Amino acid sequence: MFTACDDFLDKEPSKSAGITISQVDELEALLNKNNFGSGMLDNNYASILSSDAFELNAEYYDKGFSKMNTTPEIYQIICWQMGMTENTNEKVSMWNANFSSIYLANLILENISKVKGAKEKIDEVSYKAHLLRAYNYLELACYYCMPYGQSTLNEPGLPIKQKTSYDEDMRRVSLKDTYDFIEKDVLEAVKLNTPLFEDNVRKSWKETGATANSLAARFYLLKGDYEQAKNYAKKALDFGNDLLDFNNPDEIAGADVLSFSDHSIIKMSTWWKPINSKQTFRSEKDREYYSKDNYYLSINLWGVPSPKLLNAYNHQYDMRYRYFIVPNFQKVFFMGMFANKFTMDVPGYGVFDGVYTTGPNVAEMRLVYAECLARTGNIAEAMSQLNDFRKYRIDKNAPSNVINLTATDKQNAVALILKERMMEFPFSKRWNDIRRCNFNDDPTDDITVVRQFYDVQKNSVNKDVVKTYELSPTSRNYPVAIPNAEIVISKGAIEQNKY
């Protein structure tokens, strides 16, 4: 009798909200939503605060630099007191955001063999899901784990989630196993051949072949496999290698921004002309392969350039210095909202839309390609690639020796390329460069960072004591702490980093 009724009860309660997955189009629609939603935002504080491109000193603090005094976590990350960061708001953590995307990838992969649709589409969505999972795992590994290297292979990695169910082992596997797991996904992802351009629109908000290959290049660069990294960087560039030319006034412009406090005009750059823009959603910015952004406004602070960063630029000819370094950033109108009592001129690195792009782009792949050439001994070609890149960044009226650099040896070539990367990505990719350089097989590229600041404590900053903080290649203070709530809720199955 009851089975007879199953037909009656088999009718699903909804047609749009709360439905089961049956079509590949539905899985693709989940990805589409993620591409337009919070899945494209990073909460990567360390990439802004922890590198040697960032400056905070006692004087700024004394003059009331921003209201970030309510968030001790920011000082802890700046001074690499990573063990104290466990008391973070886990809701806005990378941990939460990235595992949400990993859940989505797992949901797609669990259903991909069950859905109806064209085989090509099913394969494409599957590759995209592997890409999504690999991308998010790699970001997590670069934030919450020790950097990858021969000395750290047995350090704790991440819990491996491959299913949507709640019963998987929550314990962190080793760093090696974590990278092996990511590699498998990366190798699936690079099968993706979706073009970057569709109808002449650069669909950088979506997963494409360019995203997959640039992710693979990044991944192997982090692992120190420069041959592979080079090959994938090349493949990524094949999807589109066009750079924004800072010498072309049609491609970059300075916007006039009214100062908050004294009504003076401040020059500030935009990646696009805000008026009469023909761009559709998500501008091309610096020719992205994947539109992942870190919203620096959301944490109420901006990238404050360190003297080291400022000195790296040729102040006269480097257009990045000209466009992006704003000497009195606190006067910029929207910054004034957060720091309007701060009267000291503090420089800032920023563009008008308030984001630092963390996703892979043409500039990154060109420099990865150049670095891999250098690291594998092809110095001449590496320098040629570097100088070709610099043409887009250095004023064309500069003397040729300012534009074109020469390297004396491999170590020098690598150093020049790393410096270029710092100038190009100071508050997005520099932090990862420090991490990888200090743990790769090459001891000559190591970077030690030193800061002087007040004594940073768990809940406050003690202004009575000034301390010198140092992040050396032997430090254990690279990973940010996993949110404490996660340790508690997992009943200790997920272990905290040891500092």
Add this chain to the structure above:
Amino acid sequence: MNCIKIKSFIILLLILVEVPNLKAERKTVLSELFSEEIHATITNSQTAPSDIHQVAQQKHQTSGVVYDEKGEVLIGATVMIKGSTIGTVTDIDGKFILSAANDDILLVSFVGYITQEFKINGKTKLKIVLKEDSKILNEVVVTGYQTISKERATGSFDIIRQKDMDRPRVNIGKSLLGKVPGLSASQSADGEVANFVIRGQGGLLTNTTPLLVVDGFPIEGGLNSINPNDVESISVLKDAAAASIWGARASNGVIVVTTKKAKDNKLTVEVTSQLKIGSKIDLGYLRNVASSKDMVKYEESLFGKYGIKEFGSNTDFSNFKSTINYTYSQVGILRNKHISGEISDQEFNAQLEKLKQLDNNDQLKRAFYQQPIFQQYNIAIHGGTERMKNFVSIMYNHNNPLSKRTNSENWQFNYRGDMSVFKWLDLSISSYLQYSKSKGTANFKIKNLAPYDMLYNADGSYANLNHLMLYSPMVDAMVPKNLFPYEDWGYRPIEEMNNTNSINKAINGRFQIGLNFKLMKGLTFDSKLQYERIQADEKTIYNENTFYVRNKINTSSSWAGNNNKISQNLPSGSIMNLSNSLKESFNFRNQINFNRIIAEKHAINAIAGLEISQMKSNDTNYAPTYGYDPDHLTVGIFPNGTKNLKNWTGNDLAIDYINKFSYHLDRYFSAYGNIAYTYNDKYSVSASVRTDASNFITDDPKYKYSPFWSVGFSWNIMNEEFMKPYKFIDFLKPRITYGSNGNSDSSTSVIPLISLNGFNQISGDLEASIWSKGNPSLRWERTNTLNAGFDYSLFNKKLYGKIDFYTKQGYDILGNVSIPMINGATSAVFNNAEISNIGFEILVGSDLNITKDLKWSGSITLGYNKNKVKKLTSTSVPYWWLSGEGVSGNFFVEGKPIGQMYSYIYGGVKNVGTESSPKYLPTIKLNDNEYMPFGGSTSYDGLDFMKYEGTTIAPINAGMTHAFSYKNFDLSMTLTGKFGHVFRRTGFNYATNYTNPNAQLKEIMNADPNEIVPMPIQDNDNLATWSKAQYMTYLTSSASHVRLQELLLSYNLPSTWLSKLSMSKVTLYFQGNNLFTLKSTDEDPEFLYGNIRIQPSYTFGLKCIF
């Protein structure tokens, strides 16, 4: 003659039925196919002529008068000769005349009275006194599936009789207030009942409202779809015995409404009308805003502090873009103009002084509010013949609520017909049709207005208040308004109200058809079908005179600061929004009933049935219609299409042109059975079983089914020999039930579900999001309920009532549980909570005749419920959700009741800096040594340092009624009380960015900063982090209160006057509702400051029966 016709018809039918069985043995077939009664009918009809002859010879005229116990005559009482169809009805003087034989027995019955038998014994003049149906004796419980006499019932239930409902009502909700122990009601500001909870909340996430059943079927339309004048009785079923018969949807109890049927052959017309006059708005309570003077002073204290943005009017376009939507109060604008040098010191001070003198309260009151008036007219006509009884009623309501330019009308039609088609078949048809129409206007947020925002200019014209909507100084300074589609950018609230019209029309219908086959003595078969349809259409038109339209069209135009190029993207003219919704449901039930007393000692009442039901809803939200011309029904076109457009600030413009549809379907299949057996009128045993299956999504069909069951026992002690000496006890019945019930949640599933969001207008791609991450452990929630109690009546009903104890233990209750974020979420819904509700309920009632004319009856109800979340796997309870700040949805704490309240302990102002660089901040006490400053954080769990303050849900609900009756006057009152709970009273809101400081500003002025959170000490503190001050222990107050729900005076016109008017009854009512509330604070715990509070209303009513 009629009788004979029916009988002949039945015989004819019998013959027809039997033709195919001619060869079968006639008697057997008859008794199998039909009941003994019908067989007997045939015999009778064959012998009828001689019987009639015999009776007629011995008959003589008998007359009499029927009185009630008060000595009033009863009009319309039925007097029948037992065992015959001969009878009559008492006339206006209570008289009847009948021809009867000497040894005939008269059966006299009247609604609400006990049917009595009188032997004629040769008398010709009879005086018959009918006893009123006792409070507890001979009452019946209508469960919706069956009707059981109270003596045999084992379960816990309450009955509201017509007497208690016979008064003006907007809906029936109020009739239950204070009369049903264990029932807790929430009221809306107009005093009507919005929601009920029976015996505490049993689930965390699933629905907690009781099932509402009308005439045997659950309805979707709610209390307002029931005509209060048509209700005969209400049964409230509270325990497992009740719920198990109703299955999955009944775990929160069942309210069973039975509507009136035509009772007798006499045509009766009832006309009722009422006029309810509500109190005018308490605007001060609703706005709860500081005075103009205090507000200006407060705003002055914010100048240049707390990170509040300050900027002038004229700036470059990029600043314009990012600030145009900031709204500042008039004071805030003056401040900005002053620091940017646009106005002089002198003008600045003069303007501030001027604002301090203004008060818009009277203007607001006059412009937006009216006297609430509710009118109701109802006419009910019923009557019929032996074979067909009809009941028709038509009700009309007209309501003018508090807000001007809003009103609603409501027509309701009910029909109920009961037909006895054949002796073996009854047919009942009922239908209900409701048409309602409500008119509304702009959704105006009165609380946005500062007390100095006057509606009128000095010259009487409407003032422009567009600073409430955007940063108006920049619009004035920078926007070439004359080049935009609408030059007028003004926002004038009265104009907004006058030019926005919304109309909501609803047509609800409910149709029932029921067939009752009498198969044999005591055995019947019911087949019933209900179809319900609720259809609503909503239309809102904003015309060009509204800011809404002008601003929308202007800001949608492309401009981007380029004064020569303004391109209109939306057509000019009115904007119309349309939406509609349709809910359809049906139930189809087939049930077999057996109800018989065997060998005088064994009473059996059993039912078994199958039921399917479906509820389907379809909603449509249409995209706005732009450029609508209501006179010619034409619409505008998008001048530049819909793609690649920019708005006035140069941002992407997404024109909403997409219609949205939604659909939901719930299906249930149920099989059920119930048996009650009573031995010798003493011992009753009951058992019921039911299984429900729903269409929720699972990969294993077995999860769709859930069995429910209950058993019960009751003992009618008074029928025992050994109780005979205890004469003072009229009635005593201990009873006990135990059962298991369940609830399901069709919004979640075992497997992850998604929802399709439609196409992204910018990317053009189809988008979908995760709807539910799935609950692999999903199963039915189970609640085991034990109920033990007894009913009693003492001293000839002078004292009566009942006492019940219950425990409800819920297992596998769905709860929101913290899970590690590696699962892609911070919480998930699992079936792993346990909830217990333990309580008792007492009803004490009394009827006394104080003097011959003066009677008093009263009752007290008391319900105590102890609710506790016994288990909830959640290891961490963060303080920011324990306090309730920034958390949406319900969260619960293991070991505490649902509705737990936790507060911060204020630690006073502390130096959180160092001695050399002090920083003073208000703090929250963590323990004796540690304090968390405002804006700071802690790694302590919320439970480690926050104070548990009790529950916000009243554990004690009490009610008291008194009714006095003196001659033709009746006076009654109902009080309800809720006790033992707490609420968080409104504290100062530490208004920032020039929003309105509330009236509690005075509490912090001159207060000790270590007792009450003061304003910030440093100028650069972030006032936004002061929101924690709203969750301090010092704001917790007792929420206990008592309300006078009702005071009713009614007067029955003397029958001597009425007879001249050929009326049988005329009653006048005067009723006052919500006349007062006793509470511990000025703030009403159920209507907090900032809301419309409950206020007295006065109703005049009239009821005439012809």
